[in-house]
Amino acid sequence: MTTGHHCRGPAAVISGLGACVPPRAVTNDELAAYLDTSDEWIRRRTGIASRHRVDPGTSTGDLAVTAAELALKAAGVTEADAVVLGTTTPDRLCPATAPEVATRLGLTGVAAFDVSAVCTSFLYGLGTAAGMIAAGMAQRVLVIGAETFTSILDPADRSTVPIFGDGAGAVVLRAGDPAEPGAIGRVLLGSDGGQSDLIRIPAGGSRQRTSGAVAPLADHYFRMNGSDTYRHAVERTTAVAREALDLAGWEAAEVDRFAAHQANARIIGAVADRLGVPAGAHRLSNIDRVGNTAAASVPLLLTESAAAGLLSPGDRTLIAAFGGGVTWGATTLVWPDVPALTA
Ligand code: UT7
Numbered sequence: 312m313t314t315g316h317h318c319r320g321p322a323a324v325i326s327g328l329g330a331c332v333p334p335r336a337v338t339n340d341e342l343a344a345y346l347d348t349s350d351e352w353i354r355r356r357t358g359i360a361s362r363h364r365v366d367p368g369t370s371t372g373d374l375a376v377t378a379a380e381l382a383l384k385a386a387g388v389t390e391a392d393a394v395v396l397g398t399t400t401p402d403r404l405c406p407a408t409a410p411e412v413a414t415r416l417g418l419t420g421v422a423a424f425d426v427s428a429v430c431t432s433f434l435y436g437l438g439t440a441a442g443m444i445a446a447g448m449a450q451r452v453l454v455i456g457a458e459t460f461t462s463i464l465d466p467a468d469r470s471t472v473p474i475f476g477d478g479a480g481a482v483v484l485r486a487g488d489p490a491e492p493g494a495i496g497r498v499l500l501g502s503d504g505g506q507s508d509l510i511r512i513p514a515g516g517s518r519q520r521t522s523g524a525v526a527p528l529a530d531h532y533f534r535m536n537g538s539d540t541y542r543h544a545v546e547r548t549t550a551v552a553r554e555a556l557d558l559a560g561w562e563a564a565e566v567d568r569f570a571a572h573q574a575n576a577r578i579i580g581a582v583a584d585r586l587g588v589p590a591g592a593h594r595l596s597n598i599d600r601v602g603n604t605a606a607a608s609v610p611l612l613l614t615e616s617a618a619a620g621l622l623s624p625g626d627r628t629l630i631a632a633f634g635g636g637v638t639w640g641a642t643t644l645v646w647p648d649v650p651a652l653t654a
Pocket of ligand 1: 349352536537575
């Protein structure tokens with residue numbers, strides 16, 4: 312079975328990528344100065360050495376605009392029929408951030424909406440965009456993953472602060488042929504709401520607001536049950552990645568590049584080991600420099616890797632992610648010869 316051939320209508324083909332991280336890098340030692348942790352613990356348990364944090368006042372929409380401008384420039388276009396923004400940290404609870412991002416990109420009038428699947432948001436957005444293209448609803452779609460994840464962290468929580476960072480990545484998809492390089496294979500997506508408590512912001516939504524209870528400040532921060540999330544992440548990511556490989560007709564040993572959501576270096580290693588993806592350059596990684604950037608993680612990794620020549624035209628590429636919800640997703644593509652621009 313060949314990737315994408317069973318979709319009706321045109322395939323979604325990557326025609327340009329862009330990404331950015333805010334300038335300020337925060338090292339482990341800086342965190343260890345006020346949290347009960349250490350550079351050694353963070354590196355050993357997560358593979359993270361530093362992450363980027365926005366300056367006060369910079370929003371997710373700001374990062375999304377920068378990444379999207381670079382992706383449009385890389386694709387050599389100024390127009391898109393739709394803007395799909397994956398994020399956990401929208402500029403406001405209401406309305407969605409995508410319409411404002413679209414207008415700032417000069418795209419007023421196009422379909423624009425947010426997709427919310429935490430760290431799987433970009434893959435959910437990619438699948439939605441590919442479906443819009445296959446259905447003839449759009450010829451070209453901008454898919455963005457952007458986060459100011461540090462804005463929802465409890466500054467005193469050593470189990471989340473060292474892990475998460477800010478950033479954005481974007482891809483331009485155009486209608487094309489399923490057999491050409493850059494054509495996204497079927498995007499496999501899944502969820503298990505029975506595990507919704509593993510990753511959450513307890514307060515601020517309708518469940519708390521309609522209860523009449525005033526939530527303590529602590530309940531407005533992001534909370535994660537790390538070790539249970541770890542276990543589910545390894546199992547679900549491995550399973551969905553395996554399914555994507557089967558659909559593509561690829562053996563794991565034939566994968567040139569594995570672009571996994573950068574949740575934790577140990578999770579990525581465990582998944583790649585279980586799949587049988589060779590170690591070393593086959594396993595793309597930027598977690599040491601950017602940490603876990605949630606919805607931005609996959610497009611940031613793809614863009615940085617392609618820009619650095621670590622992901623090249625013709626590479627058989629496997630993409631997989633896992634996030635809150637819980638949610639998961641995977642797809643495959645043969646990497647295209649297109650520009651990737653970083654800021
Ligand atoms: O992005 C999508 C979803 N997110 C993920 O996939 C993240 C999944 N989870 C993880 O990456 C890991 O579970 C963490 C990095 C969050 C934690 O690593 P762990 O190896 O699972 O550690 P743990 O939570 O089991 O904690 C082990 C010990 C605990 O101490 P005790 O109870 O054994 O005495 C923690 O209190 O490490 C302690 N600990 C820390 N120590 C120093 C937890 N955080 C820290 C810290 N510094 N920052």
